Each structure stands twice: as structure tokens, then as C-alpha cells.
Amino acid sequence: MAETDFPAEVAEVRDTLRRITDVLDVEALAAEVSDLEQQAADPNLWDDQENAQRVNSQLSHKQAQLKRVQSLAQRIDDAEVMAEMAAEESDEAVLTETANELASIRKALESLEIVTLMSGEYDEHDAVVTIRSGAGGVDAADFAEMLLRMYTRWAGVREWDVKVLDTSYAEEAGIKSATFEVNAPYAFGTLSVEAGTHRLVRISPFDNQGRRQTGFAAVEVIPLLEGTDSIEIDENDLKIDVFRSSGPGGQSVNTTDSAVRITHEPTGIVVSMQNEKSQIQNRAAAMRVLEARLLLLKKEQEAAEKKELAGDIKASWGDQIRSYVLHPYQMVKDLRTGYEVGNADKVLDGDLDGFIEAGIRWRAQGSDD
Template sequence: MTPDVQADLKDLDTTLSSIEAVADVPALRQEIAELSEQAGRPDLWDDVEAAQKITSRLAYAQGDLRRLEDLRRRLDDLPVLYELAEDEGDSSAVADADADRERLRSEIASLEVRTLLSGEYDAREALVTIRAEAGGVDAADFAEMLLRMYLRWAERHGYGTDVYDTSYAEEAGIKSATFAVHAPYAFGTLSVEAGTHRLVRISPFDNQGRRQTSFAGVEVAPVVESSDHVEIDEKDLRVDVFRASGPGGQGVNTTDSAVRLTHIPTGIVVACQNERSQLQNKAAAMTVLQAKLLDRRRQEERELMDSFKDAGSSWGNQMRNYVLHPYQLVKDLRTDHEAGNPSQVLDGEIDDFIEAGIRWRRQQADES
């Protein structure tokens, strides 16, 4: 091996070793053993919610361990591959080893991002709300494009999702939507997506074919757990029931099963219409309301801690441009990360943007 290859392999080994230390592989194996024992109990599904948490966490932990073990095995095999290729004078084998090394570097860098998620709520599942902002029907259409983008991103990773509420716009798109992403660290991962997204394109809704700029807002909150103690006094709630509707105002339910909750002290309004019964919709709406109240408390605590800092350092405002005309470009305004393939980005290929955002946020925190 050349000295450059040896140095690169040493750097990769150092990075992977630090990831293994943060992940605490022995503890991870112990957790898998304990979760496997719990998952094997005959009464597991007597409590469906608890069973889902156990099986979900077990699958995620097993995936983490497999990923770490696979990276370690492949990295340990690389020096042998290089030696065999060089001993045989096989230039194509050396090229294959170089390609394997590049793939490893990319995968290890992606996994390293996880070690940067150390916030109080980063390990939680995520509750995401998307709202159409300025731009009329184009903004509503853009909000629906973002909803699809995030759902496709979750699907690509095998993460479960639940769409709790969708408010459809009259002509096209959505006014707003709220959905949950069921995966550990979903909140820490997606929290860097919060802010205002901007779309520039030739409007398909303009009969003169003019260029239109529209905006959509993304909010990300951690899903509430029982230990959070987000108290909601029933006297502080107004509960309204209504008939669920679909796109274009079309009725999709013949009973008043949809539920809207208004938290009077804060003015927060949430709704759920996607479950079959009013009781289920109210329970889901309460979950959303608790998450929003928790996020409000988290933001107030952060604002208090940051009150002495320059207000211009906030990263929660306009954060990404999606330009479809006159050229093709998606660019993050905080990290300067960009991609020339908007169609792929809007189809859920946003990992590079998320990773750049997490690294940027960590750098901002270290500098402050």
C-alpha cells in the first residue's frame, strides 16, 4: 500500500473507533439481548403501544449493530485486499479496493453524524408540521411537495410514519399537514429541516407561464414521552368535532369523527381526522398537542439561554432554496450545501443536506 492509502485507512479506523465508543457496542449488544427477551414474552401484545416501542427499538438497535459490525469487517478486510492486489500486480483489483475505500469513507462519515446528536430530545421520534406560506396556490402545491419529500425520505430509510392531519387547499396542494416519523433520533435528525423553504419555478397554475416564488414553513417537534409531564388541564382545552374532508372539500366521512383541539392559554390549535373514530382522533390530537407544547417549552428554554447572544445567529428562518427555473439547483442558505438535481431532492434524497445541517449546527454551537 502507498503511504497515502495507509494514512487514509488509519484515519478511517480512528473515526470508526470513536463512533464505536460513542455507540458503546457492548452496551448495545446487552440492550438487544434484553429487548429480545422482552419481545419474546407471550403477553407482549397485551399492551400494544408498549409492544410497538419494544419491537421498534429492537429492530433499530439490531440495525445499528449490524451497520457497525459490517463497517468494521469491511475496514479490517481492506488492507488484505490491497496486499493481495499488489502482490498479484492486479491494477483492476487495486481500483476495486480504492472504490471500496471511498464507499467506506462516505458511510462512516454518515454514521459519524449520529454522534453529533446529543441534545436533550435528539433521540426522540419526530413530529413534523408543514404549512403553506406566501405564494397562494403555488405555496399550497409546494407544501404538498415537501410533505411527499419527507415521507419519501422516511420510506427510503424504512421509518414508519403516521399522517395525523391534512388540511387541503381549494385549488391544489395543502394548507398544512402534520405527521410523525417513528424512528429513534428522528427529531435530532430532522430538526435541522425546520425553517422556511423557498421554491422558484414556472408556475403550472399561471396561464401566462410566469415565474413564481412561493414559500412553505417546516416545524419539527420531539414526540412526547410519558416522562415529560406535559400537563394539560381539560379546562384549558376547547374540543370541536367536525366531519373529515378530502381534497377539494370532498366529504370522506359521514360522521363527525374529526377532532380539533384548541389550547386556550397558548392559542395552539391541532386537529386529527385520519383515524376511524372520534376517540382515536382525539387521542392522536392530544399527542400532537403535547408535542407542540413540549417544543414550545424547549424553545422558550433555548431563547432564555440564548438571550444574551446576537439575535442574527438564529437558524430557524429561511434556510433552503429550490430553484427549478431558470436553472436547476437546490441550495441550503446556512451550510452552502447544494445539489443540481431538484427532482431527486424532492423525491426524498435529502440525507446530504441533513448531514451538512447537523454538522453546521454543531459548529455554530461550538463557536458560541
């Protein structure tokens, strides 16, 4: 193989990791893990189940993040030893193994670096994602269900916890809407770049003439609020309806009125929850999502006012963000970043990392302009 300056490459990846850990503040992260471990060891922790779940979830997330950094540091040390052995023994097999390992480390560092680009107020939070079918009839409803599968598969590969909170099924096929929670560090910062309108072009399996059809689906991403975040909601502004949960085709899956729909009348925001076992649980879940949506709306209004005062009329996020073309060729293209992939099936199976990382880098560049 061609001669490689391994000492220089090792020094480069070590310096990259140092810059990343400086931004992540690994010492503070380790201190957080230690504090959460003490809380988790408290025998009285489960007296408050909601707080216990929060502590254990945060501990798991923070431990995984710290382990990721520590593992990369160890891999760099090991690669340095391998490089020294290869140089001393002129062993081609070890040289190749060292080169491959350094390439793998660089890729892992690029992925870790993405976290340093997420500095928004709520980027570290868990996320609540809602997918709604748009124009396109049954094809749009089917596309909305395809997106739900895409995101849950993507999260599953990452071993991120996904909890479906509500699903409204369409009459013929697919879904009218679905809301799910993603519990992982930086889930909101990561998934927030997916918010917007997605477009599907394909030969419709529902058209008996085999014509090409276009369907649209909207993706909304909001941060899941913690106890320290709050927004006051006047109970008098709420309209609360209860109904029976239902599955595909309208079949009853619950014999009691446990599903809850909350309408915030001043804004018209509607939140429905039906996947918990009791009305009380569904109401609590719906209120959490409503609070998050109202807080996000407040932030958007404040940002719009600041832009107006500053005279900034430059467009930022467009409504349609991505096209998924299945016919007459296969291609998925992000209209903001220009990132594209020729294998649409692979993307719809959950291979989203390239699009998400490109989106986060694009967003970071825009905020620096």
C-alpha cells in the same frame, strides 16, 4: 493505477470507526438490544398493545443501528484482507476493487459520524413533522404538497416508517397543511434541521400568462414524546371539536364525526387529527402532538430566557432556510450552510442527505462556538 498505501488507509478508517463507536457506546447499545429482545419475547407483552409497539419499534431501530456498526467493522476487516492479497499478487483488478471499497467505507463512516453530532435531549426520538403553506396562494399550497412528497420519499429510501396523521387540502390544488410521524432512531435530531421557511421560485403552472411566481411553506419538526417525558395539561385549557374527515375538494371520506381538533387556549396551539379510524384514536394522537409542541415551546422559552440573562443577542436560526429555484435556472440552496445543488428536481424527489448532513454539521459547529 497509482500506488496506494492501503495499510495506512485501512488503519485510518479503522481508527475513525473506533472514535465513532466510542461516542455511540456500542457496548451499551448491545445491552439495550439484549434487554429489548427479552421484553419482546415475553408472552404477555401484547397485553399492553401501545407498550408492545414501542418495544418492537425500539428493538428494530436499535438492532439496525448495531448491525450498521458491526457491518462496517466486518467490511474494514475484509478490505484489509483484500489489500494484503492485492499487494502479494500485484493484481490490478483487486487493487481497484480495494480502493473502491475503502472509498465506500469512508462515505459510510461520514454518514454514521453524523449520529455522533446529535446530542440534544430529544435527538434520539421519533419526529412529528408539520408542513404549512404560506404566502403565495395556490403555488404555496402546491409547494407544501411537493415538500410532503419530498420528505416521504426521502424517508422511504431510508426505509423509515412514515405515518400521515392529518392532511388539510387546499381548494384549487395542493395542501393547506399536513402532519406526519417519522419513526426511526434519531428521526427528530435528523429532521430538526429542516425546520423553518422554505421558498419556491418557478413559472407557475396555475398562471395562464406563464409568469414567474414565488411560494412559501413552513416546516415544523417536534420530537414524539415517550412515556417517560411528560408535561401537565389542564383539561380546562382545552377546546375540543369533532368533525368529519374530508379529502381533496371537500369530498367526505368518513360518515362519522371521527376527526378531532384540539385547541390549547392559553397558547393558541391547534392540533387536528383525522387519519385514524375512530375519534378516540384521533384524540389520542392529537394529544401526543399537543404535548410535544407544548414541551418544545417550554424549552424554547427557557432557552430564550437563558440567552437574555447571558446577554447573548446573536441571531441563531433564521426564518427562511432554503430556496428552491426552478426558473430561470435550477438550484436548491441552503441559506445557512451555503450547501447547494444544481438539480432541483432530484432534491424534490427526495435526495436530501447532503442538505441534512450539512445542516447537522453547521448546527454542531454553532453550538461549539
